[in-house]
Amino acid sequence: MSALIEARGLEFGPKGAPVLRDVSLRVEAGEIVTLVGPNGSGKSTLLRLVIGALAPRRGRVRRMRGLRIGYVPQSLVLDASLPITVRRFLDLPLRVGDAEAEAALDQSGAGGLGGRQMAALSGGQFQRVLLARAVLNRPQLLILDEPTQGLDQPGQAAFYRRIEALRRDIGCGVLMVSHELHVVMSASDRVICLNGHICCEGTPAVVSAAPAYRELFGTGTGGQLALYRHEHDHAHEGGGTAHHHHQHHAEG
Numbered sequence: 001m002s003a004l005i006e007a008r009g010l011e012f013g014p015k016g017a018p019v020l021r022d023v024s025l026r027v028e029a030g031e032i033v034t035l036v037g038p039n040g041s042g043k044s045t046l047l048r049l050v051i052g053a054l055a056p057r058r059g060r061v062r063r064m065r066g067l068r069i070g071y072v073p074q075s076l077v078l079d080a081s082l083p084i085t086v087r088r089f090l091d092l093p094l095r096v097g098d099a100e101a102e103a104a105l106d107q108s109g110a111g112g113l114g115g116r117q118m119a120a121l122s123g124g125q126f127q128r129v130l131l132a133r134a135v136l137n138r139p140q141l142l143i144l145d146e147p148t149q150g151l152d153q154p155g156q157a158a159f160y161r162r163i164e165a166l167r168r169d170i171g172c173g174v175l176m177v178s179h180e181l182h183v184v185m186s187a188s189d190r191v192i193c194l195n196g197h198i199c200c201e202g203t204p205a206v207v208s209a210a211p212a213y214r215e216l217f218g219t220g221t222g223g224q225l226a227l228y229r230h231e232h233d234h235a236h237e238g239g240g241t242a243h244h245h246h247q248h249h250a251e252g
């Protein structure tokens, strides 16, 4: 299988103080890869290099020919006084058909929101609308830069479950940045821990046990990951009434 993107030996930033050095990365079709790392470790910069918005000083990025990328930004500030419905928002920058828009909203958990004002959406609804806009052109690769900032933990968990469902439905690969280690780790096939260079990478279990990862994030994270898994299983066994209620509320 050929990779969606393949980066080799990337270096970026001033020579004496590079932001990224010797970073290599592959994302295969249908794979969920998460970048974690402290503030300023170069995560957003790496995404921009992958998209082609920045050029590396050394190394190269290869994208599959004709690769369609959907991008969900870290945050998007809309002028609250500007009236625009969700449906109109999906027409920016290119108009889309109603059926297409509706399908993208449904797939992103934002079904029925088309007539709502953007300014009146909750944080979770807003993120799902950004996701809908990113899936409009049926991306083969979804790139998400801290997509759940400002969501509470059940909201984050629900968002990442949705990403997994999208990957299943449209078969896209996913490359995302997250700080919500304990939530996102369980939703990823592979985790890459970045701190200017790649400290460690592998399955969530491998990375959370790696000394380099523990040095950066402390040993508590492994415990949190285990705890999250436990809570998640538990909710499905009937202990999830509050969670369910919350989701229901958020969907409304």
Ligand SMILES: Nc1ncnc2c1ncn2[C@@H]1O[C@H](COP(=O)(O)OP(=O)(O)OP(=O)(O)O)[C@@H](O)[C@H]1O
Binding pocket: 013, 014, 019, 037, 038, 039, 040, 041, 042, 043, 044, 045, 046, 054
């Ligand atoms: N175009 C650029 N040229 C030179 N340096 C840059 C450029 N863009 C970002 N940087 C620097 O690169 C470093 C890493 O920034 P980046 O935003 O990639 O980190 P991050 O890991 O995404 O951080 P955070 O978790 O805070 O979002 C910062 O010190 C930033 O100032």
